[in-house]
Amino acid sequence: MKIKLLLLLLIFATGFSSGQVVVQEDFNASTSLPTGWTSNGSGTSTQSCDGNSFRRNVYNTGGNSTMTLTTPNQVASSNGNDISVSVDYKVVDWSLATSPTPANFGTLELQFSIDDGSNWTTFSTIDSSNHIVSNTCALISGIIPAANVPIGSDVKIRTLNTYNSGDYYMYNDNFTAVQLGACLSPMALDAANITSSSADLSWTSGGSGESSWEVEYGIDGFTQGAGTTITPATNPVSTTGLMSNTDYDYYVRANCGAGDYSEWAGPFSFTTLCAAEIPDYLEDFSSYIPGCWVEAVDGDPVNGPSSLGSSNWAEEEFAHLGSGLGGVNINIYQTGDIEWLLSPQFDLSAGGYEINLDVAFTDYDDTTQGVFDADDDVRLLYTLNGVTWNTIVQWNAANGNTPAAAGETFNADLSAITGSNVQFAIYSDEGATASGDKDFHIDNFQVRTIPSCQEPTNLAVTNITATSAT
Template sequence: MIINLFSRVVPAIALFSASVMMAQNYQTMPITSGLTADVIANGIGSSTVSTNNDVDGVSYAFVAKDFQLTSTSAAITYGIPLDGIINSVVATTPGLSFQLASLNANNSLRLAAVNDVGTLTFTAPKAVTKLYMLAVSGSGTSTVNVVVNFTDGSSQTFSGISLADWYGGSNFAIQGIGRIKKPGATPAAGDDVPSPEGGTNPRLYQSELVIDAANQAKPIQSVTITKASGSGLPNIFAFSADAYSDCAPPVLQAVSGITANSALVSWTGNAASYDVYHSTSNTTPTGSVTPTYPGVTGTSTTIGGLNSNTTYYYWVRSNCNTATGQSVWSFAGTFKTACSTFTVPYTENFDTTSVGSNTSTNAPSCWAYLESTSFAGYGYVAASNSYSAPNSYYLNNSTGTAGSQMLVAPPTINLSDGTKRVRFYARTGTTGTTLVIGTLSNPADPASFTQIGSPVSLTTTHTQYTVNIPAGSDLQLAFKHGLGGTSRAIYIDNITVQTIPSCLEPTAVTASNVTLNTATIGWTAPASVPANGYEVYYSTTNTAPDAATVLNAANSVTSATTSAPLNSLAADTNYYVWVRSVCSGTDRSIWSESATLRTGYCLPSSSSQSSWLSAFSSTGSLIDMAYSSGSSVAGGYQNLTATNNKIINAPGATTSVSFTAGGPTCGIGVWVDWNNNLTFEASERMFVTNTYITNTSGSITVPAGTPLGSYRMRVVTDYNSTAPSNACAAISRGEFVDFTFEVATSLSTSETSLKKKEITVYPNPFKDILHVADIKDVKSVTVTDVAGRVVKTIDNPTAELQLGELNAGLYIVTMNFKDGSKSTVKAIKK
């Protein structure tokens, strides 16, 4: 049996990590005397005021974060920390830090020449196992010798310690702290200007001095440092230590008594008392950290005041009756507090939980995947088949046809008091697969499952289900796979546990009879039909209504039945619709799940517009069109039905059409919605290519008996299809353009006027000059090639268009009239 109880009680043993090493007793070693130079510029004013020396012998010093040349100078974001604490980033000494001396006084032991020597005396002598030196060498590397002086008069010598140049060295404790050049007698332009030095320089380095075992119990009084060799200038800033103790740390035992806000931790040892420290971070505490529970007598204590469903880390150290007093901190222990019992309502949509797999089952925090011993199936959060993107919960029984697998909800207050219900969406990959809803008396035992009602028979479409939870004693809800055949997949999403409302909401909201401006909304009545009917709210944004939403005549209607008409809708617009029950003047249900509708034709799209409809023209109609474009628009869809781009022809008549694809070759298809039902059916595809083309031609025949009127015509240009078959697709490259195809037996006055504006050009083909038959109302002429590129524009043209510079080929010549209308013809240059 697999139990995956994320953030329920961790099994009753503490979780120890082998990668967490025993904590070190790091302590700073404050210096009381021996520093000889102030090499850190700080505060307001010239660096010559706040320093008395440099780091490198050529006037460069460190800079602190508060340095400003004047009070109006821009603040810097780098530099030595103002508190002088350097937290080392050396990976082998996590938690080690150094304390610099005052930034307003000498803060470096500066050794300029070979054999220069200095002694740093510590404020409080300490016994240590390791000593750490924070130092750097300016203007090149150097080598120093260090003598560690103990309080009993003995010493230990460390020879040949190499110090890296303050630029570019390894094993640095800190980097990117910047520097500044101190002005000389004749200041230069770059003096007193702090520089971040690329954010990685200069640096301070950490050197480790391991104290011999025979000396580890001896307190260190001072260190004497001598420059041994090298061209660089040693600067020694601070020391820290791993303090010695002969007091053994305790050994942690299993954690017990874990609740939502406390845990009982215990250990073994024989010390007089113990300190306990806990944190949500697994950062090893330093020796100077303040314990959470100091001076605990005995070998256990309860850590309280914790947050539920949270991972904690803890350490214990001994307080011994010896001169050295304290042990180092123990190894780290860890535990996770239990989940608090959930109150209703609560919802889980699985979208914030990491995705699992069939070899790594998982569940959201405080939920669990539970299965019988050796069950073959699996359950986990999946990034697919969701009702609301991106995730759902996936159960698959694999070859398991007996036993149990289920998703277990968190413990819930008063779950089985007879007033609660669960609502959820679910679907299956095999129609008829069942999902069983029930409760558990023991969340770790599948056999404690009690079924509620009949199994839910799922379909391949996400459907919302509501199950009332009967009175009983169980606190945990479970969703159990109904098994059946092998490899039955179930997807669950958007689970809500809530109190059963006094006024029940309608379900299964749908839209039908949709036109450009109207629609009919229908729904299923709840089990208890509301006495005062229903309210229907609609919006062009997918924001669900709430208590603050004001219903009015522009966004809502009421109904006494299970349907309602919506009128005066905007054409070609997406709408979202919700319905609620009105049980009384003060009692309304929650809003239903939303339904969507579109008052118009589907919205296709293209992720790339590098291919498009460059030209589309017709001949032989009552009114012909000549469309051209040098590019597409973002999204790859244009609705041009409100323009003059239309064809007019009679029922049963045939129109000759020709097309040009912009960019590389494409497939082209044309649909006309002859039945005006806002859908482009397969039978309404009136033209299609059967190979990739740049230029092609064909015809469109108006079906005999087609009523007079206007019809939507959609042209699809698809880079990836020789024969486009879907007028509503989301394609990767191409364009969709909507035009009007009008069926008429004669022309109106305006259409006759438009017909008269058609211009004749000759000769065609032409050599150099193209003649225009009637130029008097033409304002300008635009000439484009078959790729849609404008190759020439002529303002205030004459009847003779000089086009001799054009290459041989087909061109689209557009006459732009003074009244804003256009006429387009094709012309061939020989």
Template sequence: MRKKLLLALFAIPVIANAQFFQNFDAGTTIPAGWTVLNGGDTNTWAVVNYTGGSATAYSGTNTMSIGYASQAHNDHLVTPAITVTAGVNDFLSFYARSRDPLYPETISLKVSTTTPTAAAFTNILAANVAPASGTNFYRFAYDLSAYVGQTIYVSFYSTTTDMFFFDVDDVYNGAIPACDVPSTVIVNSVASNSANVSWTASPTAGATYQIEYGPTGFTQGSGTVITSTTASAVIPGLSPSTAYQFYVRSNCGANGFSAWTAVKAFTTSCAAVASFPYTQNFDTATIPSCWTNEAVTGGGTAVWTYVTANGNNTITPKSAPRMAEFRTTTAGNKAKLVSAPLDISGLATPQLKFSLANVNWSGDIDELRIFYKANSGDAWTQIGSSYTTENTAWLDVTIPLPNKSANYFIAFEGTSNWARGINVDNVSVSDASALGVDDVAKSSGTKVFPNPVKDLLNISTDKKIRSIEIFSLTGQLIKTLDKDTKQVNVSDLKKGVYLLRIKSEGKDESFKIVKD
């Protein structure tokens, strides 16, 4: 936005036209012509380089930043001298960010019409520059025409106490743009073949927009250009699992185009798996394509690996040559191994199968939990049991998948208790509808009958049953029997279709049953 300054003016001789653009990328010291005045605690304005970190500058690698301290700041970051000339350098803009919403940094903009000393900054250009806190930068723009004919200095002035970081980038002093650049470009969501992006509209009335995009590293001018009449757009026709870059600029008709924004980037997601049964056996030394590791809050930085044997060589892959493993030497470490996206919307009765082993070490046992979410933006929901008891041989697990969708994710969450590791192999997602509603004989020889059932459901198996669970088709646990029994009373269930889960030695099986 533009702000007019209604301030008293002081006439001083014209020295020079200070027209500049500064992105602080030339080095890690204060740029020539700029001044830092530190009147508070030891922390003051300094160049921050983001190479290799999780945060980024607005453009390039560096920002000018001021960080938190327990004592109050009283610090000025001062621009070079600006001799304000109409139509030449009567405009100032920059991008700013307050990094932490819990500790919001703010600054003010002050003007000196004499010298770049703290006492000389008596005029207020903006009393409260307060970008919304977070990772995004916001553009601020100011009209300096009230100072035409004067040489001024502008101060980025901080007085906060024990906040976090305030970052400044891409400071521009020049002519008021006939067509102003869009600001605060955000990637809102990314799919396998498109991305939704938005920005703060140009202050130039009636502006439309161009978006140029292409694969990461494309030469600007050679990309694909689309147009938008609003401050958002869907970038279409993208390839899955591909990194892209894009730029945005305003089109102001007779006043021409604005400059392009700084480059923004995103990577498209994998296309959802739509052919079933889908299997993953973790047979390479790296994470499978389209699978991801996801950190768990407070769980450390360890990730799943792909090994040929567990911690004491008592477990080898169910199917050679490798298996997935979560194992650390720090109790309490956690991490999720997240599947590729799955389109299970067309499966009548989707189910997950996998094999699990977890060997103790001096009585300690690593743990496994299974989670799902029906859409990428949903919270994780646990399904099935918490696997906290030891399995010294492979346990074959079958779990019904609730709330099927076209963008489904499954996560295997390992918890380390410094044991021999959680080992997972032979993961598959399939349609269990082939089980039918009649008597079913599984490869293990287990039968459930009669089916449909009215009162008593019988189980025929030569294995000792550890527990029986009955789920609704949406995954809700209805009933549990923690004992070795071959008969289940279902007379209290409403008519409908359910999933019966039988846990026995070496097996964790599910059956579709109909309550009559």
């Protein structure tokens, strides 16, 4: 499933919004400063509070006597209410970053500015009287009074550490500022119970106490205002009538009542599942990976693959016979290598179907007949529930059914399989010993109604002379 933005925490990584001050920055996206932030420290994951933190070595009263970490200037953002601010911090010795620094290190202040940093006002201070001496992070917090941030005013906030004694690292992390009384955007958007035509959308309230929301969704990349709107929406909310195998985006905002809405949160992206195919179906592998096919690795032929998403199956001319033939193959070479190629699901509930595909077995990148090692194992499998897999055919040395190098057609009656979500897979296992280098090929994968008159298969010509052939 594709996730474009997980909201990073609330609204933006740097936290801009119109009509309310919101900052939620954990600095975990990078050790570089987020856009618009400034600091004379540097980002690090070493002995950090959580993920990444910003720190500076502060050790004298000269050029290394302070550390600052400053938010972007949020232009005309104040709604006129109090602003609650908190920042994680710790002070540890420079020579041993696990050793806490005594309380006389200096001061750490929270300051704000309404003129883009020309003037700063302190609203909370850590000093010798309240510093927590620890090698783990503590909290500095405070309230910017509403009277100091009138409606429509700019707001910029910073930490300021000023040196007194010692040689230490000052760490800052998890910078949060929320304007009280604001209608806050939801966070932690998610999608669950995704099917080919529906999904349940959910999120976490931003903390405004709201019980109603507005949701807008549409095909990936849609322009807000042109999507489908659900209002009022509950949390979670179900969407139906979606198209199968399609990428969707959705946005959500809180309805705090009396016409007060939060900023939109999103987009969050999800992909609907493929709908079950109803035969007749043909895949000629003219492009790879075909829609709704899935690669996978590891696992076993009874319990299925253990890791979905990629494998060593690859597009290749069938049986290496020339260009324009399409097909895919798996190179059986590496010890213990287990590779899967999974088909879409099929609705076989009507009954009377068969599976039909071309197979070939050659030496690696050659037309020479391949020979199975004793522990090589290639199978055509099916599952009714995605949990337990069943073998339709097993190609190996013991069964003596090695496919021809030039290719042959395999056919199996599926009349006894009448599930509505049947999935097939080609499974390849090199085994514990690897002594060969072979390619197993497939092409023209069909699930179809059983023909009333089967076409001939496995055509071959022998005993060719100048005037005759068998």
